[in-house]
Amino acid sequence: MSARVLVVDDIPANVKLLEAKLGAEYFDVITATNGIDALAICERGEADIVLLDVMMPGMNGFEVCRRLKHSATTAHIPVVIVTALDQPSDRLKGLDAGADDFLTKPIDDTALFARVRSLVRLKSVTDELRQRALASRQLGIADPLAAAAAETGLNGRVLLIEDRPLIAERLTQALSAFHSIETETDAQAALARAAEGDFEIVLVSLDLQNYDGLRLCSQLRSLERTRNLSVLLLGEAEDKSRVLRGLEIGAHDFLVRPIDRNELLARARTLVRRKRFAERLRDSVQSSMEMAVMDQLTGLHNRRYLDSRLSALFDESALRARALSLLVLDVDRFKVVNDSWGHDAGDEVLREFADRIRACTRGIDLVARMGGEEIVVVLPDTALEAARAVAERIRERVEGEAFQIQRGQRAITVTVSIGVASRRAGDAGPVEMMKRADEAVYRAKAAGRNRVIVASAA
Incomplete structure (x- = not known):
């Protein structure tokens, strides 16, 4: 990709080196020598991922x-901090700033390419959602991108898959201060729990005694009910090739032991x-889709949906x-309701009117x-007679209770007048029936x- x-x-020498390495892997490389230019490039949407040095003049x-x-505008862009700083405190500072990863110079090419490809895949998943969510602003939905960027990442729901009790206990103690964490020792049981539970992150040990951690990672990423979970691999320093393989399979991040509590x-x-962030975008897209076809006052479908669906039916x-x-x-004399009691009362009547109609119709009916x-x-x-019976049932339901x-x-008492028609053999379309x-x-x-x-039926 x-x-x-x-x-x-x-x-310049560092820039040229990375440019040559990434270009050889067919990445399109653009460069900046300072933070101001980098921010401007990202604001214009010209970067899919940022490899960012720490020690720069002006703005680090x-x-x-x-x-x-x-x-x-830019919170969705993956950032990898690339620097000669190698202290845990430096790594933590970068992660606290929001970095998606932290690579230490001299850079291992294999690790660099694996990380870039992994983060680009993750970004591509959210890009289309972002574009659709942006359109929701025109429908009056609160800005989904601003809300997503403000997310703290605390109080997460975490599943730890680790079959060594002491290690599991230490990890649980570290995470439980800020997250809700559950532990599972059996891989197959963990897969079921991940599918059935409401987790946000799954931590997978690569050193499970009776199961291949990479296979478990692959299963988590392939099952429909777990593929949106974030997967964090835990491995030994000598497991580097397996960790990188895990990124290719679809893991989102990794840590090698000994694990620093703050970095975890x-x-x-x-x-x-x-x-x-991704969930907020999905929710925004869903809301915008619903607003496009739903009447917000009554919860019924709107005219736009009726026109398209009626033709198909x-x-x-x-x-x-x-x-x-x-x-x-x-509704009979609805203007009198608005004039006598106000438009808020009219809205209450319409909502209840819609509810009573729903109670008298089937799931396959279009309301x-x-x-x-x-x-x-x-x-x-x-058929026509059965439709008349439905109409009469609705009329009685509306009139029967204030x-x-x-x-x-x-x-107040409300009544309704109802017209009933059926499709005729000579009808060219639904307009005649309507x-x-x-x-x-x-x-x-x-x-x-x-x-x-x-x-008349004829």
């Missing part, structure tokens, strides 16, 4: 990383933050020679708000309201 890699270093790498990770906490927090009915009926419902106080119910596989308004302080149902509603209104009128 190729990617645009931004190399940030103020020493830790500050650049911190600014990238606290900006809604920092990496866990980064993984939790990254997972929640009509065509299917004609193709299979199956019955299809349609009800148009209009949509056309606008105002008018609702349409489409009844697949339902509607609560003003938060239960008052109750027109007959509309005309039937007008006749019901003219005849005194609170009644069902059925359009």
Whole structure:
């Protein structure tokens, strides 16, 4: 997988070296010699991943990383800090700034390429979600990127898979100060728990006595119910080749023993933050999709969805020679409700009206708000007489019990007029059927309201 890699270093020789190595692996390399230029490049969306030196004049790498990770525009870009600093405190400082990894010079080429490819894969998963989430702003949803960038990564739900009791106890003690952690010693049982539980991170030991930790990692990444979990591998220093193999399989991060407590906490927090970032984007996309087809007041489908779905149901009915009926419902004297009790009361009536209609219809029926106080119910596989029975049931349900308004302080009587029509053999499309149902509603209104009128079947 190729990617645009931004190399940030103020020493030309270092830049040239990384540029040559990454270019040989077919990465597209862009460069910057200071933090200001690096931030500008990232703000313009020109980088897929950043390799960032720490020791730079003006603004050091830790500050650049911190600014990238606290900006809604750039928080999703993976950052690998590349430096000659090799103390645990330096590594921790980089992770606390939000870095996704920390590589020490001289850089091992295999580790570099494995880490870059792994992080680019993770970024590609969120990029499309990001674009769709951005569109949700136009629908009035709170900015999902700002909310995601503000995530702390604390109070994560962690599953530790380790069959050595002493090691498991030490890791649990370290993590439990900031996260909720559960331990499992059996790999197969752990796989089931991961699928059934509500975990955010899974820590997998590569040294399990009776199971291959890499195979377990592969299974976690391949199963639908666990593939979105963040996987952190724990291995020995001599397990380097297996750790890198784990990154290729799909693990998100790794630690080698002896494990520094602070680094463990920092990496866990980064993984939790990254997972929640993706979840917020998915939730935003789901919300925007629902807003595109749902009426926000009643929770019913909206006119847009009705128009597209009704055409499909009509065509299917004609193709299979199956019955299809349609009800148009209009609340009687709804303007009087608004004028007498206010629009808030009118909204309460419409929400309850929608609930009563839902209670009288099936899961396969399409119930949509056309606008105002008018609702349409489409009844697949339902002939005219059966549709009239449904309409009558709804009418009785609406009339039979007073509607609560003003938060239960008052109750008013509400009735509904309903027009019923079915598909005819000569209908070219659903428009004719809808027109007959509309005309039937007008006749019901003219005849005194609170009644069902059925359009002629012929």
